[in-house]
Amino acid sequence: VNAVATDGRQARAVRLQGTRAGVVSRLLAALVDAALVFLVYVIALWAVAIVRALGTEHHVHQPQPDRWVTVVVLVAIAVAYLTAAWSASGRTPGDQLFGLRVVTLKGTSGLSGRRALARGVLCATLGWLGLVWLVGSRRNLALHDRWCGTAVVYEWIAVEP
Amino acid sequence: VNVRTASLLRELSTAPARVAELVAPFIDAVVERIDLELLVDRLPIEKLVDRLPIEQIIERVDINALLARIDMDVLAQRVIEAVDIPAIVRSSTRSMVGDGADAVRAQTAALDEGAARSFDRILRRRGPRDVAMGSA
Numbered sequence: 001v002n003a004v005a006t007d008g009r010q011a012r013a014v015r016l017q018g019t020r021a022g023v024v025s026r027l028l029a030a031l032v033d034a035a036l037v038f039l040v041y042v043i044a045l046w047a048v049a050i051v052r053a054l055g056t057e058h059h060v061h062q063p064q065p066d067r068w069v070t071v072v073v074l075v076a077i078a079v080a081y082l083t084a085a086w087s088a089s090g091r092t093p094g095d096q097l098f099g100l101r102v103v104t105l106k107g108t109s110g111l112s113g114r115r116a117l118a119r120g121v122l123c124a125t126l127g128w129l130g131l132v133w134l135v136g137s138r139r140n141l142a143l144h145d146r147w148c149g150t151a152v153v154y155e156w157i158a159v160e161p
Numbered sequence: 162v163n164v165r166t167a168s169l170l171r172e173l174s175t176a177p178a179r180v181a182e183l184v185a186p187f188i189d190a191v192v193e194r195i196d197l198e199l200l201v202d203r204l205p206i207e208k209l210v211d212r213l214p215i216e217q218i219i220e221r222v223d224i225n226a227l228l229a230r231i232d233m234d235v236l237a238q239r240v241i242e243a244v245d246i247p248a249i250v251r252s253s254t255r256s257m258v259g260d261g262a263d264a265v266r267a268q269t270a271a272l273d274e275g276a277a278r279s280f281d282r283i284l285r286r287r288g289p290r291d292v293a294m295g296s297a
Contacts, residue, residue, distance in 0.1 A: 016267075018294055020294065021270070021273060022270070022274060022277050024272040024273045024276050025272075028269060098269055099270075107295065135276075136284065139292070140290055140292050151294065156263060
């Protein structure tokens, strides 16, 4: 009985491969990526604080940057992170974790640098709005998908074409 | 007289062989008619086996000599060749790491479908979403 249940689940998972993913997977993947971007930011902040303190007599203090610095640096890190991931493999670490891949509307993986950059800028600035759009989209396309000609598909099992 | 006695003795000495020649076909015929299976069925084989001094037979076999005859290197090589160890390691590690992640992925994909259905009901839409690539 267990084997049959596993087979059924496997068949379902195989059917899903290559179809456009829904909001829950994409939101969770985005949260993982956001956490990673924030981690990179915190590490960078401390690295700068330590390097600054090296030549002086001061102790290393907890860095407290201005709010606008935080926003600009976070967006910059996010854009670089997203653009690099999507133009290379089409998946960020968050996408990888939830078995997603960003492809063009034709289904080819590995976005061009320009398309990946445009999508990265949109996601890093209007990402949440884009995902809200996805909730109402009959074709499971986010706002940034529509504007960049991309889609996000399930792809965690290698399925023969 | 002596000559006759001698020839008689000669004939007598070949008598058993001649008798055997005469009887042999009959015995063959009888043996052919015996149902061997029936005979075997009748034999108390378990009792016979019980009687065999197996312990003693084993004691007599020199296992070390037997082992010395086997080329262990070749044997080990063959066993390793027959068992694809890297494949076993690959599949076991992959299933350990992969099964958990795949289960999470399938779970979130199911949540995606559930969420889409709920939102579509709120938006009063009918039919499933169009999620197949190539149809966008």
